[in-house]
Amino acid sequence: MKKLSKLILTEMNYRNTPILVAALEKEGRICQLNPMSLNSDSILGNIYIGKVKNIQKNIQAAFIEIENGIMCYYSMAEKASPCFVNVKKNNVLKIGDEMIVQVSKEGIKSKLPYVSSNLNFTGRYLVLTSERKELGFSGKLKKEEKKQIREILKDKIPENVGIIVRTNCRDAQEEEILHELEELMKRYEAVLQKGKSRVCFSVLEKSMPEYVQILQNLYSQDLEEIVTDKQELYECAVQYLKGYKQQEKIVRYYEDKLLPLYKLYNLQKAFEQAQNERVWLKSGGFLVIQQTEAFVCIDVNTGKCTSKKDMQETFRKINLEAAKEIAWQLRLRNLSGIILIDFINLERAEDKEELMQTLQKYLWQDSIKGTVVDMTELNIVEVTRKKVRKSLAEELKELL
Structure with a gap:
């Protein structure tokens, strides 16, 4: 059964600054975070x-x-x-x-x-x-x-x-x-x-509020529910969706003064984790993600993985797990432009091809276009992701 996504629209205080947040949850995890100021508007999409x-x-x-x-x-x-x-x-x-x-x-x-x-x-x-x-x-x-x-x-x-x-x-x-x-x-x-x-x-022409643009860009077939605890956001979402096959029915108003929406979905922790350089994998391996002025570099490491089986098979499994997590992290952090990934070296040509195809498959699930370009002679995988908005780190830096 296909796992559906949920869009969360809420307000919260992050590091003592009130912000509006649109967060997309999929497979029980937050895969996209869009922090917005409560006061200023973006000029993206405006016509002058x-x-x-x-x-x-x-x-x-x-x-x-x-x-x-x-x-x-x-x-x-x-x-x-x-x-x-x-x-x-x-x-x-x-x-x-x-x-x-x-x-x-x-x-x-x-x-x-x-x-x-x-x-x-x-x-x-x-x-x-x-x-x-x-x-x-x-x-x-x-x-x-x-x-x-x-x-x-x-x-x-x-x-x-x-x-x-x-x-x-x-x-x-x-x-x-x-x-x-x-x-x-x-x-x-x-x-x-x-x-x-x-x-x-x-x-x-002024562009729609950013949270409405996010709603507009989501693939509706995968969207199970839109939930918000703010009356204004609820009414806006319902109004926007009225013209689309009764999709306003998927909008739910959440009320619980003891457990605000941002706490229910642990958005505070999601923001913190999305800014960590190190991301652990279930296998015991880990990623190191660094954003430089020119490009994004990602290093895949074996970490705590101590499998005694065939080493190349172990590397293959860690790399495949890393490919899925990298696609997830690129979307979560909104990293774009040139992305260079140093996977664990694979010797077999068929394993390299499988890795490239797996990475592209997961990039394909992102609403923003990402492309696996090539693997260099040094086994560095080159990826590009369309650059439209600032990265999550840059957005937060401007807001705080």
Whole structure:
């Protein structure tokens, strides 16, 4: 039987700071933690009228101000055509130009936030894009599912936009898919209309609260329950899910003054463990996880494992256990970018291949794309994970 997940939405004090937390529980463990400030909002996903302040042709980049004092990086190498507020004879970017942009990546460490002219409007089933004018599909959808959805959307997608079909679409009815497509088009047209009349630095569309985005991005077929002990969060979740096949019924309001929700699910301990460098495995082995400026490095060790059986078989089992735990920890800590993993050396080629496939299988369960790239001659496994938000450690550092 497939094990389902549970989303916990609550408030708590962490190191004397009140925060809002969205935590995902699966297999009896917390696999995802999203701490949020009770006061400030994220700019990720917001759409602005920005102004070009500087252009660096040698790195094919422009620097665009979206609010007073908030500068962003814009890649001139991206295929998206600039969406200028005022009509221009050509698409050549110049200092002082005002254009519609969307924040596509948060500022991480010393890097500025990224903005793009490719506007994305995300729903539960579909993503509408202003530049990628084609029909794309989630890699997790089966061939037959893609064929069925393609038939539904055929001749329904306007020529001036593209659509990406999300994994959740496999559970949707035709009318739900087409209704969401219509709603996404209305949002896109509203942004373009506002862009003609608003002044520079205006917010043309504000992204949904982060906890609603988390709810939107979860694969609904695996979600058993959403539980919260805050009335406002309960009402918001119910309201959002009303349009999706009575899914508001999975939202539960928890009331127990003696045992708050964050204590029931031991979130305090989950935060502490997610910041430890060392992670123990059931076999007695352990991981050492370190985040550097350039990449994440993970070392797999035999630790207390003292099996007297064939050593290569012992190493194989520890590595396979470590592969599952590494995928879990990457999601929990939201570690992304370049990840280098030093597994225990394996001699047999078939064991190495099994390890690579196992790691990719577990990375595939993450909502954020992770890819096993290769194993080097030094037996270092190279992995990439899409970078969208700050890591958990960086989020907590900003909040506390």
